[in-house]
Amino acid sequence: MGKKILIVDDEQNHRLMLKIHLEDAGYEILEAENGLDGLYLAEENELYAILLDIKMSVMDGLTVLTKLKEKGLNTPVIMITAFNNVRTAVETMKLGAVDFITKPVDIDMLLKSLDNLEKVVTEEIKVNNIPDDFIFEGVYSKEGLGKIVDLLKMVAPTDASVMIYGESGTGKELVAKAIHNNSPRKNSQFLAVNCAALNENLIESELFGHEKGAFTGATSLKKGKFELADGGTIFLDEIGEMPLSTQAKLLRVLQEREFERVGGVKTIKTDTRVIAATNRDLEAMVKSGDFREDLYFRLNVFPVKLPPLRERKTEIPLLVNYFLEKYASRFSKVIKGYTKEFIEKLSSYNFPGNIRELENIIERSIILCTSDKLSADVLPELKIEDNEDIDTLDVKENEKQLIIKALKETNNNKSNAAKILGISRKTLHNKIKEYEIEV
Numbered sequence: 492m493g494k495k496i497l498i499v500d501d502e503q504n505h506r507l508m509l510k511i512h513l514e515d516a517g518y519e520i521l522e523a524e525n526g527l528d529g530l531y532l533a534e535e536n537e538l539y540a541i542l543l544d545i546k547m548s549v550m551d552g553l554t555v556l557t558k559l560k561e562k563g564l565n566t567p568v569i570m571i572t573a574f575n576n577v578r579t580a581v582e583t584m585k586l587g588a589v590d591f592i593t594k595p596v597d598i599d600m601l602l603k604s605l606d607n608l609e610k611v612v613t614e615e616i617k618v619n620n621i622p623d624d625f626i627f628e629g630v631y632s633k634e635g636l637g638k639i640v641d642l643l644k645m646v647a648p649t650d651a652s653v654m655i656y657g658e659s660g661t662g663k664e665l666v667a668k669a670i671h672n673n674s675p676r677k678n679s680q681f682l683a684v685n686c687a688a689l690n691e692n693l694i695e696s697e698l699f700g701h702e703k704g705a706f707t708g709a710t711s712l713k714k715g716k717f718e719l720a721d722g723g724t725i726f727l728d729e730i731g732e733m734p735l736s737t738q739a740k741l742l743r744v745l746q747e748r749e750f751e752r753v754g755g756v757k758t759i760k761t762d763t764r765v766i767a768a769t770n771r772d773l774e775a776m777v778k779s780g781d782f783r784e785d786l787y788f789r790l791n792v793f794p795v796k797l798p799p800l801r802e803r804k805t806e807i808p809l810l811v812n813y814f815l816e817k818y819a820s821r822f823s824k825v826i827k828g829y830t831k832e833f834i835e836k837l838s839s840y841n842f843p844g845n846i847r848e849l850e851n852i853i854e855r856s857i858i859l860c861t862s863d864k865l866s867a868d869v870l871p872e873l874k875i876e877d878n879e880d881i882d883t884l885d886v887k888e889n890e891k892q893l894i895i896k897a898l899k900e901t902n903n904n905k906s907n908a909a910k911i912l913g914i915s916r917k918t919l920h921n922k923i924k925e926y927e928i929e930v
């Protein structure tokens with residue numbers, strides 16, 4: 492007898508399609524056409540897994556999942572969801588689903604997910620227990636990037652494609668790395684490809700590799716990033732610049748997980764998670780015919796929008812401290828902090844280059860700084876937009892509130908609070924004094 496799988500789905504055709512493929516793969520199938528029947532069968536049978544449709548008329552998948560957990564049934568549940576409902580699917584992982592698959596169901600992917608269940612059970616990778624030890628090479632506040640980080644925590648452990656939108660310098664690559672570093676793929680490669688920097692021929696050879704003699708100059712065999720990143724993650728930066736012909740080849744990799752090297756005939760399999768980024772309006776590009784719609788849907792499974800720095804100015808003090816620590820030691824300088832005017836002047840600026848621009852400004856200021864504090868006179872001339880006249884007292888107040896929060900969250904443990912804030916213990920100590928915070 493094969494392992495038993497219960498399919499709960501109100502569409503008969505869909506159940507049938509899954510049943511045929513799964514029986515082929517050696518599983519034994521039970522079917523339920525609504526959530527109630529599903530719950531009954533789940534209680535009565537020793538199941539290997541449950542495939543649960545989210546949108547069902549009688550009782551939706553979320554309710555079924557909740558009830559299963561209430562009854563203490565720990566059978567692994569894989570959610571089946573429409574494309575436009577992936578956010579809900581990710582939410583279900585908080586409720587205890589182990590994975591989700593989008594419709595139309597890619598059978599290979601489903602079989603792999605079912606295979607993985609054994610690992611999940613034995614290694615106890617519990618995706619529903621969102622870890623607190625999220626690895627992130629930067630700083631953020633709860634009100635700023637924190638909301639996005641909460642989403643990243645949910646999507647990181649899955650295999651879903653992620654599409655990162657954001658202006659230049661908002662941290663797209665940083666976020667892509669964080670997703671990789673907090674995923675089960677973390678011990679394999681993270682490889683980035685900048686689609687804007689390469690012409691069509693080069694980009695294909697970069698992604699898929701080429702055989703010896705494939706074109707003039709191809710003097711030896713070269714493996715592409717999809718081959719090298721097998722088991723890991725590939726980051727397609729500036730995907731909006733990818734030529735249409737390459738887009739077609741990328742779509743095939745995403746759908747069929749296979750490709751050929753340029754000039755080659757051998758089909759190569761790859762298991763690579765794709766994270767893409769752009770600062771362009773892909774939806775508009777789809778409308779104008781510059782970006783394939785099918786590829787857009789494949790990639791846009793989980794969109795993440797990074798706000799520009801001017802929309803999260805309360806994070807400026809945090810970031811300044813972070814870069815101060817980073818660069819002061821690099822340039823062997825002892826700089827304790829900054830003056831009020833320094834942060835006020837920065838905060839009235841709009842940062843078209845976002846965090847990268849702020850980072851460059853701080854690096855430059857540290858080089859120029861001759862005292863033990865960064866002061867406004869080391870700042871470059873910043874073009875201030877009058878419409879963004881931000882109240883500087885607010886910035887100070889915000890910083891104070893961030894510190895109070897961090898202390899509260901860590902039960903006044905200053906080392907941990909400093910860590911959360913991305914500043915040293917000493918800086919924190921100084922600020923507690925400056926703001927007369929009671930601890």
Ligand SMILES: Nc1ncnc2c1ncn2[C@@H]1O[C@H](COP(=O)(O)OP(=O)(O)OP(=O)(O)O)[C@@H](O)[C@H]1O
Pocket residue numbers: 628629630631636657658659660661662663664665666770810813846847850
């Ligand atoms: N929250 C953060 N905390 C600390 N540093 C950050 C943060 N976000 C971004 N940075 C830093 O800002 C710089 C720019 O980030 P990144 O390269 O990820 O941006 P990007 O969106 O990919 O930019 P571009 O579109 O120009 O490629 C990097 O040095 C990165 O480390």
Ligand SMILES: [Mg+2]
Pocket residue numbers: 663664728
């Ligand atoms: Mg980048």
